[in-house]
Amino acid sequence: MIANLPLWLSILVSAAVVLGSALTLAGCFGLVRLPTFYLRIHAPTMGTSLGGGLILLGSALYFSLTQGRVVFHELAIFVFVTVTTPVTLMLLARATLFRDRVEGGSAVPPSFRKPEPLATEAEMQTGIVETKAD
Amino acid sequence: MSLAILHWSLFASQLMLGLAMLAALWRIVSGPRAQDRILALDALYVVALLLLVTLGIRTNSQVYFEIAMLIALLGFVGTVALAKFLMRGEVIE
Amino acid sequence: MTRLFPHPLLSVVLLVFWLMLQQSAGLGHILMGAIVGTIVPLAARPVIGERVGLRRPLKALQLLGVVLVDVIRSNVAVFLVLLSPRPKPTEGFIEMQLKLSHPLGLATLACILTAVPGSAWLEYDQDRSTVLIHVFDLVDADEWVEIVKTRYESLLLEIFP
Structure with a gap:
């Protein structure tokens, strides 16, 4: 840290960082306390949307004003994290839906698609399975 | 004065992020199913990244950004591979 | 070129x-x-x-603004639910039909809905152009469908025709 820091800047950066951390912490506590997987999937997005955004904003403010030039690194990280987290969450949610439907235990909406037959009659008899190219 | 404010707020936020990592870690250990663990692992990556950013402010150096970027990249690829594995049973089809 | x-x-x-x-x-x-x-x-x-x-850069900026407001609002809402000693959100699945069929538009909508803490995009069926959404604190399903349609889909339809 540097010595001659203006008061308003330190308050602004502090507020952003503390608020962002509080949101992230709430999200991770949600990960522990929420009862089902589909509820828990909402929890980490707090850390990647507003929580992470505020912390990175505080960092960008601090470095831009103390170094006298605009610092973009945080923006790159923010864009990357906010774009990639939904992708991973969607993949994970789809995998979970798939697994839940196979197991058939918990209350999950049924699949849109009709399940493909495992084997046709002819394949059952001959034992030869024709693989479809797709 | 302003330095003290920044110092203590950074301390508080690092404490909170540390607690958040512990919470995610608890979910990784306790499960109960594979997808819960992977979700918590993804959250752990993100919190670790944010912790590094606050560390960067504290030490007034920008070296930590490179590491944060690396964590973001590796976390994404890792979680996608794991989710794919849950779906199909193999990573590369 | x-x-x-x-x-x-x-x-x-x-x-x-x-x-x-x-x-x-x-x-x-x-x-x-x-x-x-x-x-x-x-x-x-x-x-x-x-x-x-991008067909309409101004509309894209407007969408960015809408998303920013919704991210803040949704974060506060989920934060308040999680603060209560025994969080009991009324979760629910929504199935809704989309007019949007452009792949990039769908990808954008999926990212927006998942990035906002209150909702998560689960699955999209191309044949029926239906999407399955999970909502953290569901009060009225029809209202949610209306919000997604008016706030995001109409803008995305203009950006990705």
């Missing part, structure tokens, strides 16, 4: 991102960024079918 630059917008974005990561705009960095911006879209051509482009 089109053969060398299949996605001009993507090339420009890559160049800007490269310069951002290097934290400088020297000649060497610009050259390297230009090389990256040329090669990556060429390599991505089999994956990205149609031309990446």
Whole structure:
């Protein structure tokens, strides 16, 4: 840290960082306390949307004003994290839906698609399975 | 004065992020199913990244950004591979 | 020109991102960024079918503003639910029909809905153009469908016709 820091800047950066951390912490506590997987999937997005955004904003403010030039690194990280987290969450949610439907235990909406037959009659008899190219 | 404010707020936020990592870690250990663990692992990556950013402010150096970027990249690829594995049973089809 | 630059917008974005990561705009960095911006879209051509482009930049900015407001609102709402000693949100699945069929528009909508803490995009069925959404604190399903339609889908339909 540097010595001659203006008061308003330190308050602004502090507020952003503390608020962002509080949101992230709430999200991770949600990960522990929420009862089902589909509820828990909402929890980490707090850390990647507003929580992470505020912390990175505080960092960008601090470095831009103390170094006298605009610092973009945080923006790159923010864009990357906010774009990639939904992708991973969607993949994970789809995998979970798939697994839940196979197991058939918990209350999950049924699949849109009709399940493909495992084997046709002819394949059952001959034992030869024709693989479809797709 | 302003330095003290920044110092203590950074301390508080690092404490909170540390607690958040512990919470995610608890979910990784306790499960109960594979997808819960992977979700918590993804959250752990993100919190670790944010912790590094606050560390960067504290030490007034920008070296930590490179590491944060690396964590973001590796976390994404890792979680996608794991989710794919849950779906199909193999990573590369 | 089109053969060398299949996605001009993507090339420009890559160049800007490269310069951002290097934290400088020297000649060497610009050259390297230009090389990256040329090669990556060429390599991505089999994956990205149609031309990446923005029809209405102003509408995209408006969408960004809407999303920003919703992210803040949704974060506060979920935060308040999680603060209570025994969080009991009324979760629910919603199935809704979308008019939007452009792949990039759908991808954008999926990212928006998942990035906002209150909702998560689960699955999309191309044949029926139906999407399955999970909502954290569901009060009225029809109201949710209406919100998604008016706030996001109408704008996305204009941006990606």
